[in-house]
Amino acid sequence: MRTMEYSMATIDEFVGQELGVSDWVIVDQARIEAFAQCTGDMQWIHVNEERAKRESPFGGTIAHGYLTLSLLATLAIEVGLIPPDASAALNYGLDKVRFMTPVRSGKRVRCRVVLSAVERKDGGRILVKTDSELQIEGETKPALIAQTLAMLVA
Template sequence: MSIENYRLATIEEFIGRELGVSDWVVVDQARIDAFARCTGDLQWIHVDTERAKRESPFGGTIAHGYLTLSLLAPLAMEIGLIPEGASAGLNYGLDKVRFMTPVKAGARVRNRVTLVSVERKGGGRVILKTMNELQIEGEEKPALVADTLAMLVA
């Protein structure tokens, strides 16, 4: 996706504006299980579907918070976070993360991204701060809100 007139040279004009909303992506049990294996976080509330149906206050398994956090970058890239004129965008860190609502296995989520600030560092480097809201289809509260930092390289 491309954001009209969004370029490295004009990026300051977009401060305070919503850059876009990604498509919906399914957080299914297979994705949750793969994340659990990759990270070693095999807590039953994520991977034991039968036990979670019986004992979880959510009626089934839920995604790891860090799995939902990891979805922000690819969904921001989908909307076109890296502007024309930048050769690369690198994760630079997080300023704030709050996990608001668990994501149940099978739920669909999307990322709503707003540009908060732009800091030109010299040498063709620019730090973007964005506010990300990972929304859950059919839920009033988002899964998480996070201020993320990306370094752009011209």
């Protein structure tokens, strides 16, 4: 149980702590196809279900790595990365990403978020670094691990 409220003023006290684990989100074929349409990445292993069943080592289609990566921002917001007194949070980039296990169509994923660093900037801004792990339901290895950066604005 936290002894203090998570806020822009107290965020430094939470470095090294898990902020939370998101709810499960399904990565179904409709989501994969929508991502493919949006990005133009129509590689068969993502969008051709029949061929993927025949030829893929995964027994079916898999999500794009960047689709799984794109889920981190929303899931981090869900677990409370942005303090309630921040007026905005901006994606600031990534320091490290490793895709560990493909996410097969129909699987559910969730994100575990640890606040790993805080750097106070001018104008009341705070650069935060998180260690995020996108877990796949029923799998021992995560889909990906990433060090993400966000700029919080007071």
